Structure formats: structure tokens, C-alpha cells
Amino acid sequence: MHFSSSSTASPLSQNQISNTTNSNNNVLFVPSNTSKMSFIIPNNNNNNSSQQQIVSSSNILSATSNSGMTTSINLNGINTQTNSTSNISLSSSGQTSQTRSPFLQRPATDQQQQQQRTTPSQSSQQIPQEEFMKILRVLQDNNMTESIETLKKEYQSLFNKTTSSVSEPYFNALDGYIAYVQEQPDSGRHEFAQLIYPLFVHMYLDLVEKDHLEEAQRFFMTYVKNTLLQATVFASHKDDLFRIKSLVSKEQIAQSEYVKSFRHNGRYWIKLCNASLELLDQFLIKQQKYPLLTKIVQAYFQLEINDGSARNAETQRLLSGGRLGEIKTEDNTNRMYFGLLRDHDLTRILQHKSILASSAGGDNEDGAGDDQPSTSKNRKKLKKDFFNQRQSKASLKVDPNAPQLTRIPIPELREHERMDLINTFQEDYSRMLKITPDNLPSCCYYTLLNGYLEINCLEISEDSTLLAVGGKNSIIYVYSLNRQKLSTMKLPHELERLDKSNEHVYEQMMTNDDSNNNNKDDPNNNDSDILHNQRILCGHTGPIYGLSMSREKWFLLSCSEDCTIRLWSLLTWTCLITFRGHTQPVFDVQFGPFGHYFASCSLDKTARLWCIEHAQTLRIFTDGCNDMEALCFHPNSNYIATSSADRILKIWDLLESKEGQQLKPIRQMSGHKLNVCILKFSKDGKYLISAGYDRQIMIWDCSNGSLVTCLLGHTDAVFSMDLSRDGSILCTGSVDFSIRIWNFGQLIKDKDDGKLDTVQRVTPTSKYELVTYRTKRTSTTLIHFTRRNLLLGFGVFIPQNETITTTTKTKN
Amino acid sequence: MSVQFSVQSIEYLTEKLSNGRCLCDESVAYLTAQIGRVIFNLLEDSCKFVRKCRRNEMIANDFAFALKLNHIKPIYGYTTKNIDRSSSFRKIKKDNRILYHIDDNIIALNDLITSQVKVPFDLSIRAHWLAVDGQQPITNENPIVNTSIRSVSQNILNKSRKLLSTEQQIYYKELTEMCICLNEKTRKQALLILSSDNSLQQVISRVIIFISEGVRVNLSPTSTFERSIILNFLLQMCDALLQNDNIFLELYLHDLFPAILSCLLERRISRDHWSLRDFAGKCCGQMIRKFSTAANRLQQRTVDIFYRILINNEEEYTWSSQYGAFVGLCEMSHKVIIQIVFPLIKQLGEKIRLISDRELSLKMTEVIVKFITIAYRSVQNDNESNEKKLYEDFGSYFAPLIQRQLILLL
Numbered sequence A: 001m002h003f004s005s006s007s008t009a010s011p012l013s014q015n016q017i018s019n020t021t022n023s024n025n026n027v028l029f030v031p032s033n034t035s036k037m038s039f040i041i042p043n044n045n046n047n048n049s050s051q052q053q054i055v056s057s058s059n060i061l062s063a064t065s066n067s068g069m070t071t072s073i074n075l076n077g078i079n080t081q082t083n084s085t086s087n088i089s090l091s092s093s094g095q096t097s098q099t100r101s102p103f104l105q106r107p108a109t110d111q112q113q114q115q116q117r118t119t120p121s122q123s124s125q126q127i128p129q130e131e132f133m134k135i136l137r138v139l140q141d142n143n144m145t146e147s148i149e150t151l152k153k154e155y156q157s158l159f160n161k162t163t164s165s166v167s168e169p170y171f172n173a174l175d176g177y178i179a180y181v182q183e184q185p186d187s188g189r190h191e192f193a194q195l196i197y198p199l200f201v202h203m204y205l206d207l208v209e210k211d212h213l214e215e216a217q218r219f220f221m222t223y224v225k226n227t228l229l230q231a232t233v234f235a236s237h238k239d240d241l242f243r244i245k246s247l248v249s250k251e252q253i254a255q256s257e258y259v260k261s262f263r264h265n266g267r268y269w270i271k272l273c274n275a276s277l278e279l280l281d282q283f284l285i286k287q288q289k290y291p292l293l294t295k296i297v298q299a300y301f302q303l304e305i306n307d308g309s310a311r312n313a314e315t316q317r318l319l320s321g322g323r324l325g326e327i328k329t330e331d332n333t334n335r336m337y338f339g340l341l342r343d344h345d346l347t348r349i350l351q352h353k354s355i356l357a358s359s360a361g362g363d364n365e366d367g368a369g370d371d372q373p374s375t376s377k378n379r380k381k382l383k384k385d386f387f388n389q390r391q392s393k394a395s396l397k398v399d400p401n402a403p404q405l406t407r408i409p410i411p412e413l414r415e416h417e418r419m420d421l422i423n424t425f426q427e428d429y430s431r432m433l434k435i436t437p438d439n440l441p442s443c444c445y446y447t448l449l450n451g452y453l454e455i456n457c458l459e460i461s462e463d464s465t466l467l468a469v470g471g472k473n474s475i476i477y478v479y480s481l482n483r484q485k486l487s488t489m490k491l492p493h494e495l496e497r498l499d500k501s502n503e504h505v506y507e508q509m510m511t512n513d514d515s516n517n518n519n520k521d522d523p524n525n526n527d528s529d530i531l532h533n534q535r536i537l538c539g540h541t542g543p544i545y546g547l548s549m550s551r552e553k554w555f556l557l558s559c560s561e562d563c564t565i566r567l568w569s570l571l572t573w574t575c576l577i578t579f580r581g582h583t584q585p586v587f588d589v590q591f592g593p594f595g596h597y598f599a600s601c602s603l604d605k606t607a608r609l610w611c612i613e614h615a616q617t618l619r620i621f622t623d624g625c626n627d628m629e630a631l632c633f634h635p636n637s638n639y640i641a642t643s644s645a646d647r648i649l650k651i652w653d654l655l656e657s658k659e660g661q662q663l664k665p666i667r668q669m670s671g672h673k674l675n676v677c678i679l680k681f682s683k684d685g686k687y688l689i690s691a692g693y694d695r696q697i698m699i700w701d702c703s704n705g706s707l708v709t710c711l712l713g714h715t716d717a718v719f720s721m722d723l724s725r726d727g728s729i730l731c732t733g734s735v736d737f738s739i740r741i742w743n744f745g746q747l748i749k750d751k752d753d754g755k756l757d758t759v760q761r762v763t764p765t766s767k768y769e770l771v772t773y774r775t776k777r778t779s780t781t782l783i784h785f786t787r788r789n790l791l792l793g794f795g796v797f798i799p800q801n802e803t804i805t806t807t808t809k810t811k812n
Numbered sequence B: 001m002s003v004q005f006s007v008q009s010i011e012y013l014t015e016k017l018s019n020g021r022c023l024c025d026e027s028v029a030y031l032t033a034q035i036g037r038v039i040f041n042l043l044e045d046s047c048k049f050v051r052k053c054r055r056n057e058m059i060a061n062d063f064a065f066a067l068k069l070n071h072i073k074p075i076y077g078y079t080t081k082n083i084d085r086s087s088s089f090r091k092i093k094k095d096n097r098i099l100y101h102i103d104d105n106i107i108a109l110n111d112l113i114t115s116q117v118k119v120p121f122d123l124s125i126r127a128h129w130l131a132v133d134g135q136q137p138i139t140n141e142n143p144i145v146n147t148s149i150r151s152v153s154q155n156i157l158n159k160s161r162k163l164l165s166t167e168q169q170i171y172y173k174e175l176t177e178m179c180i181c182l183n184e185k186t187r188k189q190a191l192l193i194l195s196s197d198n199s200l201q202q203v204i205s206r207v208i209i210f211i212s213e214g215v216r217v218n219l220s221p222t223s224t225f226e227r228s229i230i231l232n233f234l235l236q237m238c239d240a241l242l243q244n245d246n247i248f249l250e251l252y253l254h255d256l257f258p259a260i261l262s263c264l265l266e267r268r269i270s271r272d273h274w275s276l277r278d279f280a281g282k283c284c285g286q287m288i289r290k291f292s293t294a295a296n297r298l299q300q301r302t303v304d305i306f307y308r309i310l311i312n313n314e315e316e317y318t319w320s321s322q323y324g325a326f327v328g329l330c331e332m333s334h335k336v337i338i339q340i341v342f343p344l345i346k347q348l349g350e351k352i353r354l355i356s357d358r359e360l361s362l363k364m365t366e367v368i369v370k371f372i373t374i375a376y377r378s379v380q381n382d383n384e385s386n387e388k389k390l391y392e393d394f395g396s397y398f399a400p401l402i403q404r405q406l407i408l409l410l
Helices: A003-022 A036-039 A049-065 A068-099 A106-118 A128-139 A144-168 A166-183 A186-193 A196-210 A213-224 A226-234 A234-247 A250-254 A255-263 A272-288 A291-300 A312-317 A345-366 A371-387 A389-395 A415-430 A492-496 A744-752 A805-811 B007-017 B024-050 B060-069 B110-116 B155-163 B166-180 B183-196 B204-219 B227-242 B250-265 B273-291 B298-311 B317-331 B334-353 B357-380 B387-409
Strands: A268-273 A303-308 A442-449 A456-459 A464-473 A475-480 A536-537 A544-549 A555-560 A563-569 A574-580 A586-592 A597-604 A607-613 A618-620 A628-633 A639-644 A648-653 A669-670 A678-682 A687-692 A697-703 A706-711 A720-723 A730-734 A738-742 A769-774 A777-786 A791-797 B091-096 B097-102 B124-131
Touching: A003 A166, A036 A389, A049 A555, A068 B273, A106 A669, A128 A144, A144 A166, A166 A186, A166 A196, A166 A213, A166 A291, A186 A272, A186 A312, A196 A250, A196 A291, A196 A312, A213 A226, A226 A586, A234 B024, A234 B155, A250 A255, A250 A744, A268 A272, A268 A738, A272 B024, A291 A303, A312 B097, A389 A456, A415 A442, A442 A697, A456 A544, A456 A628, A456 A777, A464 A544, A475 B060, A492 A706, A492 B166, A536 A706, A536 A720, A555 A586, A555 B298, A563 A586, A563 B357, A586 A628, A586 A777, A597 A730, A607 A628, A628 A678, A639 A678, A639 A791, A648 A687, A648 B204, A678 A706, A687 B166, A706 A744, A730 A769, A730 A777, A730 A791, A738 B183, A791 B097, B007 B024, B166 B204, B183 B227, B204 B227, B227 B250, B227 B273, B250 B273, B250 B298, B250 B317, B273 B298, B273 B317, B298 B317, B317 B357, B334 B357, B357 B387
Parallel strands: A268 A303, A442 A791, A544 A586, A720 A777
Antiparallel strands: A442 B124, A456 A464, A464 A475, A475 A536, A544 A555, A555 A563, A563 A574, A586 A597, A597 A607, A607 A618, A628 A639, A639 A648, A648 A669, A678 A687, A687 A697, A697 A706, A720 A730, A730 A738, A738 A769, A777 A791, B091 B097
8 A cells, every 4th residue: 555655665664774774773763753743644645656645536536526526427437447456456356365374484474465456546536525525516416426436336335345354464474474473593583573563563453443343353353363473472471462452443442541551651671683674674674575564663662682692592581471562771871879888877787687697597507516605706796786876887797789878868776775775686686596498487377367358468667566558448457466465655744744754654554455445355364376466457448558667567558449658667667647649549559668758550551659747749650551550668778669550560669850851761671471469679689570460570680670580380470589698598478378488699609600590580389499388278468577587477268159250251 | 352232222221311202323323332442441440440359259349449430420220249149140142032131039138137137257367387398288278188190209209108196196096086976066077177177188098997906806706895876976977077078088088998797688687787787878878879980890899899789689687688689789870770779679579478577577678668669750750550560560569669659748
């Protein structure tokens, strides 16, 4: 139809490509001199040779519209012509549908191509609808009923014939490209195959936009049913294919969020090696066999040259899956300060912890019988360190990757808080279990009964004593797990009377256990029941979707379907602030590691940074057209990681960017094939671990955003994850009723030593998995390591009689 | 594929909503497509909530929130109940059209008040040890360690040889003592444990040996104890074990099955031995239903034993054994009765006629009539009992008895 149009475009683009490649630019920008609009509706306003024919035919029509008689004659003349030509096109389409095997033979397509080229008049005979209506109006004005009838009939037949051939170039082009991919040698075939999926989607959308629904559906089914493509190209995009299939009209495409994020949120990013790119350039630009392909590639694609040889097929498969292909390498080059804030007291305490652990672990490995004295020695040393902070500061190496302490202002710990922390951590830490393959962790499991479909989220305090449960009924329940009473702070006038110099002033601030409200449910309650000590926090007006407890157990944050975030005090058991700002249900909220700041993400496609002292948002991170579903704070409180509906993980810098510039993620990572449920940074802040519905546990290097490896093993979605306190063990909980424990420390060590032979590839289960614990019918939604490295699992019991089929039933 | 509604149903709805005025075909078609799209988008939105709540199942609330997300007023009143989820939608088929609807019966207030409404349980939390030092203890809360090919390691083989821990020894001792004590209440408790506890797997081999040895000792001619009671208790243990779905009995069938058969077919007569045989027959039938496969041919082999006893003419087996064999056969299934027992009845009737002991012959007749009638009724659906056929099938002794029984059952 418009083959000639691209021939005018090609020399220009070739020149530009050669220019860019000559200038040694790593990123190749394929220019598009034809705008998107002209491509989508190709019949109008094209400055090419075929257009002239259209113009001429419309000239005839408009010229003859003065007198009805001549019009009809003219039309008849054209129509007889079309009848003969359309016969050819019909037979050709019949032929193609017969010969359309998964991969067409080259010669066959060429023939068709020629056939179509031999009938150039075909495109000229498409009478635009406006013209047709104009003629009709003229005829009606002149009361020529017979002519109206014949015109309508002819137009109908003409129209139908043209539709049958509209999809042909699409079929030909995609078949041709697939055949081209098949011709490539095995080593590089996957590189070319990357283009098939986006080409397919764009073609389908084009067909639908041109109102050829049946053709579009035939197109869709032909390729999706193709088993070879299913296994390779479409495997990473199953989720989106389902969405694409549901788009069956122009309006739907215009309104679809998916199309917005696929077409208008940027270009589809493809990484190729140099050799493949040259071949592709040859095929698409120089040969110009399928101008349609060239057009789509020019309009919507961006190709990036990878240095060196082609990537491994497995690596490429792992990294695919993002809605817009892969991530621009340039986007991940900015400096990220992933080191820990060693100058901050809290980090220092945690760091000393790990120093102690490594020395204790060393002693154990030496097999020396005298661990006891060594740990106590260490403890003494620790205490000394804390009192002489200057010395300890000098003893620590300066981490070049660590951000300045003042980069993001963080409040210092209060004196009493610091002392408390040092005491508790020392006690807990000296008794911490060092998890090794021979010394596996024990796991205490809390099963929540009668809560299926009622409980949405769980959260546990850092010291593993408080459990918060967010329900569908907008209520937050808080339980004490260690039988300690959940006491309330005294009223202000009572607090005033207290002696502030008293050593036990903190205990005195709390009401006594024996007094008033706790009494009534005491006597008849079983001591073994955790529930006898619960608090209820009411305030939200929609289901609770996320909870977060501050480190010192004073505050609880909750986010809900009612678009608000609430800050609760766990001392007075009341709501302190309601944070408004999100315009859609808030899906996740998390306190920063130092408290004070917290972040939230929502269905309004933003993530926000807040501070508990202000009711207004500090930062808004927007993500085009994709819902934000989960987030996680970096341990140095300078970054947050979010996962969004386009299956790309993003790390955002909390530091304010320059004026007027949109906040862009500092790191982006594509590779998940389905939505991500949980994100966690490693304890040293260098790695990001993500897992979700696609069962892949992916480990990313924050320094450059590259994939370290992917752990497979779970047979269903992974919902929960935690790292042991010394950061060496990763634990994941899944809906397949199992908890798996991975030797994360060993993996990282192997990777640093270069011994990991599955870099950027799938690591088999057996290599780093230590053990699997199975639960009966409880999918673990929260996993937590206590300070002594005891594993706590939490999950809601799923009653037996429920069937998953009900979901599918409603879907269909 | 995406959501699709039939044009007819949309047409019907538009007619209903606009008081009988029809829309033109084009509008209806357009409307149908639009509605399909809207519903699809809403479902996709509700999937977001399902995902966030870490569920696999969509409930009505999710859809309500999706409506809210799109600024549409949620539809209230459709709550997904845990209890009757499966029966919430009913299907009506008429004129090749299928309609789903929700049962919305009017409930009389009196019924509601008088009926015992189940109060939904409150949330409760239960803690247990999922794993201790890398091992998952075998308790009720933990799943059975699945013996898949990968995990059948030497570990498990070693474990079976390992001595029981002190706790397990005490558990075994207490349990077996409880099972044969004369206190009805404690015995019931013990049987309940046997039928539900899955930590039994560790001691199950001992329990089976306890049963089989108990049966052997108590059946031996030298035993002086009041044996039928003990035997009855032991059979009750078997019965309880069979009800326990969490333990694997397959490995111990070679001990358990002979014990039950011995109770069923023993020669000698003791007090109340009829009920013992009845019970043993029930256990036997249950076991065969549970464990018989084409591979182990358990049913085939058992049927062979019973059949041999029943057709034997040379007074090798006592009548009580034959009674047991008959009960054992009949407890298996109706199919066995019809195929194997029916042809024997005529012959049995002639033999029973010759028994001199009145109690024995009565008992035999009673049990045969009982089983045969039930089976006969299941085959012969029509109520008119063909007298001639009855006589042909079952001979002159049983035919009138069965006929009378059939009439009684009507």
C-alpha cells in the first residue's frame, strides 16, 4: 500500500545511522522521519508517489460531484476495475492462509510480495469514507435512489475486499522477520528474536486501530498459538499478552493504561551486540524488504550496542520481561552511594554486632574450646569502644561508597536510646546463632487461624515482641508475642507529677498492669493464648494494605484503601497524624531504618517520601503510567527501591534533584516476568533482592544495576523474605507452603571471588539452598529473624475447602 | 479471552432498564463490547487488590474496591462467605440458555431465631515449632515429610532403625495401656488419638505389632483370659488406625491383615463371637477398600480365601468360620456379593437346612438374608419381586425368607 513511502525515507535514515555509528556513540538512535500519526493512518497526507494516485482518484470524485450522473458512471468504471484486481488479492490471501506455516518459506513470501506490487492500483481504489459520504449526500440531494443503492453495494464489496488484504503486509512482514531470525546462526539467533514480541504487539495494535478486528484476532492467534514462539519469545510476556488480547477496539486502545505505558512511556529498549546490529541494519534499512518493519522499528524502538560478543541466551531471557524491554545502560551509570552510614550511632552499633559475629564465628571455625572468654573479651572491648567513640571512628576504614552523613539529614539517637540499644544488642548478639549448613536455624511458626480472606498484612517489630495485623475490616490488631502487657502511657496530668530525675521514670510513665481496663479479660483467659493481650487500632475506613513499625516500637504506620496513611502511637494507642496526599489506595508504607522518614507507594502511580513531623509530602516520585506496588528503604536511608506494574524495579535517590528536573530513578532493573511482591536490600546495602509472582528470586548489584544471579526453587509466588541479622542467610516464604533458606553469604563470597559460574544466569536450587521447611496449609506472608537469629514465620491458615477455581471462574 | 457477554442478555437488560423500548442492533452490539471492556478493566483492577492481599482467590470485596477505584459506586450486599462459597451461585438451564443466579431465599424470622446460628470464630494465633535445628519435628501442626524420590535418603532409612526416644516410649506405653483398659472414657480418648494423631508414624510399627501379637496370644488355645473383650478392643484399635489418614499403614499390612482375618475366621467359639466377627468383617472390608490396588491384588487374594472356605463341602471348616468368611465377602462390596455370593446361596441353603443346632442355623440364616436382600434390592430396581426368579436364584430355603424380607423393607 505504501511501500514506496519508505523508499524515500530510507536514504535519509541510512545516512544518519552511519553517522551515529561513525561517531562511536554507544547508543544508536534510529531516527524516524515519519511521524507516528502518519504511520498509524497511512492513507492520508503521505508525501509519496502512491498518494498521488489517491489524490487523482479523489480529484475525479470531487470534480464530478457537481452532476450526479457522471459520478455514478465514473464510479462504475472504477468498480469494474476493482473487481478484477480484488479477485487477485482474494486468491492471494487464500493462498497465504493455506501456506501459512509457522515459518514461511522465503520464496513464497517473495512471490506474494511481487503479486501485491503488481497491483498498485489496488491501494488507489480505496475511497475514503468521507468521500463516500459526500457522494451519497450529493446523490440523495438529487433523489437518485437507484444510484445510491448501487453505490452502497459497490462500496461495501470494495470495502470488504480491501479489509481482507489489509492484514497481509503485517503477516508477511512478521513471517518474513521470523524466517529471517531462523536463518541466523544459533549463537546469535536469540538477539534477533528480541524484536519479535514488540513488533508483534505494535502490529496487532495497528490492526485493531484500523478497525480490522477479525484480522487482528487472526493475526494474534496465528502467532500466539505458534508453539515455538510460545516457548521462546512470548514466555516472558504472558501477563501482557493477556491484556493485549482484551483490546479489541480503537477506544479501548486509547484508554488502555497498558498501551499508554507501552507506546507512550518511552521506546522499547533492545540491547544487541555490534555484529547483530549490523546485520539487522542490513535487513531493515538497506534491503527494505518489509518497510512496515522498518517503520515500526523507527517509530518505537531503540537499539543499544553491547560491547563485545553476543550475550548468552539465558542471560538475555532472564533480563527480558520488562514492559518496555530492557534498561538503558546509561540510566544506571549515575553514582549511587550504597555504603552504610558508619558515622551514625545506630549503624555503628549494628556494625559492631557484625564485627563481634565474625570474630566469634572465627573462633568457632578454629575449633578452639574457649569461645566463652573470647566473646566476653569482645564484649568488654565493645563497651570501651562505645564510650570512646573517637577511637572507634579512627579504627573504621572510610568507605568510598558511603554517602555523607549529612547528605540526607538524619536525627541522632537520643542518649538513653543509645544506651538501651547497646545493652540489648550486646546481650542478644553474644547469644546469636551463627547459621551454617551444619547449624540450621530453628523456626517458630505463628499460624493465624480463622483469618483467611480477612487478614491483609502483617508486621513485626524489630525486637520481635509486637505483632501488628492489618485486616480487611479496616482494623489493626496489635499483639504482644512475649506475654508482656501492652501498657498505656499515663495521662498528661499524671505524667507531670512524676519525678524526672528518677532512674525508673520510663517504667513509671506507663500505667500499671493491674489498673482498670486490662483487668476484665484477665482471669478466665488461658495463659498460653497470645491473644489475651491485644490492642485494637481503629481509624481507617478501608482495608489495611501495609504496616510498618518504628525501631523503638513507639510508632506504627498503616496505609489503607482510603488513600491515607496513619501514624499511630504504640504508647498511647491512638492515632497521631493522618497523612493525606495520595489520590488512590496506598499499597505499601515503610519506615526508614533510622525512623523519622518513611516512604509510601500507591496506585496513583507515585511513591512519596514523608517525615513524621510534617503532614506534607517531602518528595514525590512518579512513574509514568504504572502502579507502584511495593517498596523498601535502603539501610543508609538515602534511597528507596520500588516495584511497579511494568515489572521494572527502580531505585530512587531521596536527595532533592535540581530545579525543574523530573525525579528519575537512579537505578532500574528489568527481569521479573510477573509482579514483584517483596524487595529487600542486603545488610551491607550493596545488593537488592527481589521476588514475586514469577517465583524468581533475583539478586541485583546496586553499584551498576546488573543482575548477580537468579535463584529458582519455589513452585509458587514468593511473598515474604528476610535476611538473617548477620546478613549471611536469606530466607524466603512462598504460597507453595514452604520456607526456603539460602546461603546468601556464600553466594556473595563466591561471586566476589569469581567462583560463581552462574553470573547473570539461573542458579540451580541445590547449590545454595540449605533447607526447606514445609507448612501444612499456611502460606508464609511474613518472615523475620530475631536478634538471636531465631527464625519466626507468620502466615494465615488457608482452610481446605477453598478452591482456586473460583477465581478463574469469575475471570472467565 | 477477555470478558464477553452475549448480545441477547445485554439487549434484555437495556429493554428492562428503558421500560421496554429497544435499542437498535448497532447500539446493542456497541454496548456489549463496551461492557465487556469495562468489566475486564474492573477485573484487572481487582486483581491488583488480590495480589496485594497475598491471596489466590478473588472475593466480592475486591471487585467493590475496583469499582471505587474507577469512581463507580460499589455494589453492596454480595459478600463472599467462607461457609457457603461453593453454593453461592446456582445454575439454571432453560432453552439452551444458562443462567447463573444467587440463592436469595426469604428466611423466616422465626427460623432464624430458633436455628443455632454459627457465630464466626475470632482470629486466633497459634505458635508451634516448625523446625528445630534444621529438622522438622513430627507433630500435628507440621505436614508429613513427603517421601519423594529426592528426599528418600538414608536419613529416613536410618530413622526407622533408630531406637525410640524416651518420650516416644512413654507415649507408646501410655497409649497401648489406655487402649486396653476397661475404663470406657479413657479408651475412647485413646482411640481418638489413634484416629487423628499423625505423630503416630514414629511408633506405628510398634502399635501394629502390639495388635497382631495381642490377637495371636488371645486366640491361642492356652489363653485363659476373657479373650473376646480384649480382641474386641484390639479390633477397635485397628478401626481407629484405619480412620487416620495421616499415617502410612501400607508397610505394616502384612502384620495387621492376618490379625484381622484370624479374628474373623477363628474356629473356636467364645462368648459373643458373632459381634466380634461382624466387627472384624467391617474392618476387613474397610481395609480392602482403602488399600487394595491392582498391583497388590489384596481384594483378589482375600476373596480367594473366603471363597475356598465357603464352598468347602468336607466339614473342614466350622460353621463359625464359614459365617466369618461370608461376612467378610459381603462387607467388601455389593459387586462381590452379586458376582460371587449369589451363585452360592442355593448350595448354602441346602447345607443350612441340615444343621441341627438351632441357634447356629438361625444366626446363619439371619445374616445371609440380611446381606442378600440389600444387594438384591440394589440390583432389582423394580419393586415387583419375581417369585419364580427368586426360587431359581436362591433355592427353596432362602427364596421365601428373602421375599418376606423384601416385602418388609418396602
